[in-house]
Amino acid sequence: MGLRGLLTAAALAALVPVLALAQPRLAPAPETAALTPLPALAGGRVVAGSEGWTYQWPSARFEAAFAGEAVLFKVGAGDQILHLSIDGAPVGRLVKPTPGLYRIEGLANGRHLAVASVVGEMQAAPARFGGFFLEGGRALPLAPPRRQIEFIGDSHSVGYGDASEVRACPGDGVWMTTDNSIAFGPLTAQRFGAERQVNAISGRGIVRNFDGMAGDTLPLAWPKALLGAAPAYANDDWRPQVVVINLGTNDFSTPLKAGEPWKDRQALRDDYVATYVRFVGEIRARQPQAFVILLAPPSAENEIAAQVDRVAETLKSAGETRLAVIPLGEMELTACDWHPSARDQQGISDKLSAFIAQRPELWQGR
Known part of the structure; x- marks a missing residue:
């Protein structure tokens, strides 16, 4: 299966x-x-x-x-x-x-x-x-779980360095301490006995990768079975009842540099919102049964949360009804390179799990 x-x-x-x-x-x-x-x-x-x-x-x-x-x-x-x-x-x-x-x-x-x-x-x-x-x-024999949940995101969803107790992780320290099993996605899936996919790439964003670096953004990478030049992913058995997206940290965490395609910060915000809206539309087209949750990670002056709210408002004004936003609030960020710690990851899972637990209908009877 x-x-x-x-x-x-x-x-x-x-x-x-x-x-x-x-x-x-x-x-x-x-x-x-x-x-x-x-x-x-x-x-x-x-x-x-x-x-x-x-x-x-x-x-x-x-x-x-x-x-x-x-x-x-x-x-x-x-x-x-x-x-x-x-x-x-x-x-x-x-x-x-x-x-x-x-x-x-x-x-x-x-x-x-x-x-x-x-x-x-x-x-x-x-x-x-x-x-x-x-x-x-x-x-x-083994029977597959009836519940499925998909997580789409960046390093926060990957679990970048989350097993580390310190922010400085030289050499292969990040690689050695990255543990997706203690990241919020698998923790949440485990709580509900759900199968999961974690389709996330560290350093990538909606329209802009960290510090403007090259590489597919998540909307470009998500359709692929592997990273880079890879065929499209196809699996008729994958029909998640819930899709959780956590993106924006890399789009906005560093200042724009000369040569990037946005004339100013507002142009970047507008592009982020428009592209995010299209991305959710693509996900909805592939997974019409799913309830979509947009996580709003912390940022200076709540810049990311404000743009995520704009995304949700645009989608809802166009008729989207099965969507919600969950602000994540402040985190200690004491893992590698100021990333969410294992405690932060548990906290994100707690917030997400509480939201889902209050809405058992999201599992569509499964």
Whole structure:
């Protein structure tokens, strides 16, 4: 079905005591022909192929259920950070893993749920996951969640450096401390048992990237399966009930420079509003069932919030009825390069979750 599945809460609870009796171990494994592919469900914006999945957008996630004492998985080319868990408990973290086969063993003989979560950002190049495998045991079915939520944004949605407790992150510090699993999108999706996509790129905006740097803005990148020169993304199974957009920090966080296409700040604001309105229209055309939430991040003199309000007013005056704005308010911004900390991310999730929880109809009965 192309979507990540979840065991029911009751089934997962039943698995935890089994895991507690064992001591799972994660280690590289020698290649062998005696492997049985284990059916898996993939979440996030991924491209399926004969050797597994390729991905470049954040928050790819792979799950498989099985009965047995061990499970294997293959990692393909590409720099990435993978979190591995069994039955909801972490068993290892792979940082820039060598492509090849890995084994999680030492499990109690019983039913298990294996999860591989991609938590970093991969702007430079895609990464790959080759799937799960069994040497013994048997596959178990997984049902995909009925709820879906999509997050579109910039570094705040990526989780840029959010695991850091300091603002100075030299060298590969940002890359090492970027953890999308503790960003507001996955936290919110988890609260509601929803499948998620996090389609976000650090440094990008609606019409202007950070400090005027080159690269696709989000309205140009969002339709693509991967970043850069990539084909369009297509997945008929992806029909989110809620779409959350958090964009504007990069458009307005730095002064305009000579040579940029806007004559002054007001021209930039007007272009931002007009382009944002068109972008929401494109999202609405693809996802007519979705309720759209526009987040308004903090900024000097509330410049971004004022423009987001203009976007919402323009859309509503044109007949849009399934849309809301949530101001995020002040944050401590103590993670890398003055980005939202893990506490900030939790706070954003709390605000967003409270809004959604008060409106159960947004899930359309799911």
